[in-house]
Amino acid sequence: MFDSLGLKRLSDIVPGDETWFPFFIIPPKRLNRMWIEGQGDSPAVLRPGFQSRKRMFTVFFNYSGPLVVVILPQDITMTATYYVQNVLSQVKSAINEHPPKVSTSRTLLLHDNAGPHKARATTQPLRELGIQVLPHPAYSPNLAPCDF
Structure with a gap:
């Protein structure tokens, strides 16, 4: 894998991946208290469904x-x-702010073969940004470092 790219160190590689996590914010107790007058109905308290809790x-x-952590906004689909615009721009600025301590010629980006990663709009x-992508073999979950 490194032979075609020349001598590289593991510190040159910036791996990344997406995953789903349960993510919801519990409101403070003071927001749960309400003053109900004798007139009118009590306000309905909306509770998020199970699917809306994952991000x-x-x-x-x-x-x-960790170099960059981006949380996908609710009701947005991950596209190229x-x-x-939102993920790779942060990765590029983070790489520029925190370069490896060992002098290297370039940083290699490692992400899987998901559609948004391989689209022409991404490559x-x-x-243009000068980021080289390390090739990721197809169907190799044992090489996905974020899954450990």
Whole structure:
């Protein structure tokens, strides 16, 4: 895997992946209290359904720990456009702010073969930003470092 790209260190690789986590904010107790006058109905308290409690997290990290954590907003789908504008832009700025301590020629990005990662709308801006993508073999869940 490294032979075609020349000598590289593991500190040069920035892996990332998406995963679903339960995510909901419990309101403080003071918001649960309400004053009900004798007139009118009591207000309905809306409770989120089970599906609305899960959110997609995109996490990129380097050798020193998490580099970028992006939470996908509710009712938004992960597309190539969203991935480039909101995720990769943060990854690029984080790489520029925290470069590896060992001098290297470039940083390699490792993400899986999901649709938004392989779309032309993603690969073209990556080339323009100067980010090289490390090839990820198809159907190899044992090589997905975020799953550990």
